[in-house]
Amino acid sequence: MKRTLLLLSFVLTAAGLNAQSLAVHEMDTVLEVNSTAMADYGFSIDIKNVSSTDVDVYVRRAYHEMDCAYDSGYFCWDYCYGSDIDSSIGYINIQPGVVKGDFSGHVYSPTTGSSCSDSTRYVFYNGKDNSDSLSVWVTISAGPTVGTIELSVTESKVYPNPAVNILHIETQKAGTFTLFNTLGEEVKRTYLVPGQNAVSVADCSNGIYLYSIDGSTFKRVVINH
Template identity: 35%
Template sequence: MQKYWILSLALCSAPLVSAQSLMVTSFDSIAYVNSHNGIQASAHISVKNTSASVKDYRLLRSRIGTTGLVDSNYFCWDLCYPIWVNQSQGTVTIAPGATANDFSGYAYVRDTSANGQDSIWYTFVNTSDANDSLQVMVVYAFNRYVSNSESSLPLLSVYPQPALAGQRIYGIPTDALKLEWMDLAGRVHQVITQNDGSITAPSAQGIWILRAYFQNGIRTTRVLLR
């Protein structure tokens, strides 16, 4: 059964540091992940370049909360980066007046009895001007009793489960625009843009994350390969 989660972005208390050229255009207000049956919480933030010139931005994971609830996390910007990398190696270029939807942040459920919340602070920085930055605090809340809201996104319920490494996996919604295979550290190993409702599994055994991009959002699921 597809596992659902909801993420909390508490931007109302997120400090903005000299945000001359960037502004947040879309985000979720507040929500929770069910720690009993969820896999990970995912955050998506869209930012707009409000200046009159093209700018390149890197991303910093500038601070992590101290409760331990979000110690297992990763983020994606130009690439996906595991917990031991706090700054993107590359940048995302945003044209004047354009909006970038490249950011996503993730926190894994580490304890099925987890009950509480913690935060991660992310900072978007103009590579040409370190004082031109935007900091956003993302709150990940864990509760094993909270109800998960139904999503308008298609279900990502693939089969067979578990599957054999390298074999074909089915159940991919045909309206998925892009598919990605990621390892548990958040590294993207394969990107697929042609979708016929099935996908070839990675050749390595273990637990993999399949991420599907839709017109109105992103869905992920865990796949066990033997």
């Protein structure tokens, strides 16, 4: 009997998140399931209000591309929402210092014989200030013998990779995105605002590039028109 290991891990980048009202308090760690039958498995994320005032918290699914189709397409917050709804209609009020464990996301156990990867993103946000938010990326990687679910909270996210004509950059704070070719020459510099940013790379040749945000560690991105 083939078994699939679903691994949920949490990585928090503290810099730039201190002004936010919301933080991940606790989440599932390891879940092992039988992947020989299609089954729905849920993972939970507990959200804490780290501010000094009440917060009405909504959640939305902001990025959802499921080529492997392992995501059962629903999440629960104040209510369980189907695959045709990406934003919660209602909210959950969280008082200062209080933790709420009402969120659950749902995936199917992988049964594929080939390897592939999917990503989706859940955003928890203050109903009175959309910029006061917390993003949780869910990456589902599956293969013929093992599958993993990785949850991460990061200060910035650059996708897709490879990119065709547009790079999407999600960041928690304002900053500067710089793109370099493999010779170390700067080819593009863009100022970022908190939240979602779109950077055109249509004028860049196909190939491997390096980027940094505010001089941080260089990371690789591929451009392939």
